[in-house]
Amino acid sequence: MSSERVTSDLLLTLVNTRPSENGRVDQLDDVPGLTAWLAGAGLTVADPVTGADVAAARELRDALTDILRVHCGCGDASAAEAEAYLRAVAVRYPVVLRVTVDGVTAEASQTGIPGVFGTVLAAAADLSARGAWPRLKLCKNPSCHAGFFDKTRNQSGQFCGAACNSQMSMRAYRSRRRTAPTP
Template sequence: MPQTAEEPCPPSACDSSALLLGFVNTAPLGDDQDRMTGPEELSAWLAAGGRTGLDAVVTGADVAAARELRDAFTMIFRAHSGCEDGEAALPAAEDYLQRIAVRYPLTPRLTADGCHLVPAQDGVLGGFGALFAAAVDLAARGAWGRLKMCKNPTCYTGFFDKTRNSSGLYCSTSCSSRAAARAYRSRAKSG
């Protein structure tokens, strides 16, 4: 696959993509453990995402909701990468996000520099709302489809595709090289 020049990521698109990718990358990858197994991990993720000042206690139900939301975003990013299982699960993921979006209302914040959406709630609900605000920001910039999951079956890390033609399939050149070597060995065995 020919290398393409990378486009720079506009700062606010980078902030939005970093928030979403930081969320989906809490999922277990390879031999890693799930990084969102309890209220402490969800609280830490919320604090890292700028959702500080939580007055509410994070519960196990919040963790279960976070994992469902993470799974839906993951399926969409897998579909952006052209993964077959992502395409098959895409309608269910989109339906889920449509149904729960009303729980996390957004409000416009107008400034002299422009307008952007922010969560209308604080705490855990505001943290989840921030994910929807980030998705809207990326979609408005035409960058929503650039959030992908690595196609290397031993990786599946979420990444922002910075290639000029949005053709990136792997999170790094090392994952791309491993996948190419695996495909070569497979062809050599069958040939």
């Protein structure tokens, strides 16, 4: 698995903890939810997770979601707020550069939950350095809005998968049929 895929997976698993109209529940609703997400993402922390950690994780998730919303062309009303928030988060949870003969990587400089948030920011920095940051988008299906990695050559992907693409195509078709004049 490429490191681009690993870093995008970490960001997308965080973004996709949001609730949706298609039945996805908020996975960061409480301490057990954040603990389960951490375990599922392969991230470990020594200290117990607190309610403040859950609130901070939701804020980080929501800011990343706003950025992905801009990437898909779904609106930019909160992009400035999201960018400002992420800049503040980067100050609170700094990353350091690790330089080796193989290259340079960004890593969290702290441990615990601050280290987890730093790891998320390092993943975003890695994707940006590879030119892949704009490929992280939200599905344009209003009932889904799942985060996805756009694998299209020209970065024109709009839906997380074939099911959402088909559903939106059918909605558009039905809408055209309703508004078309009858002969």
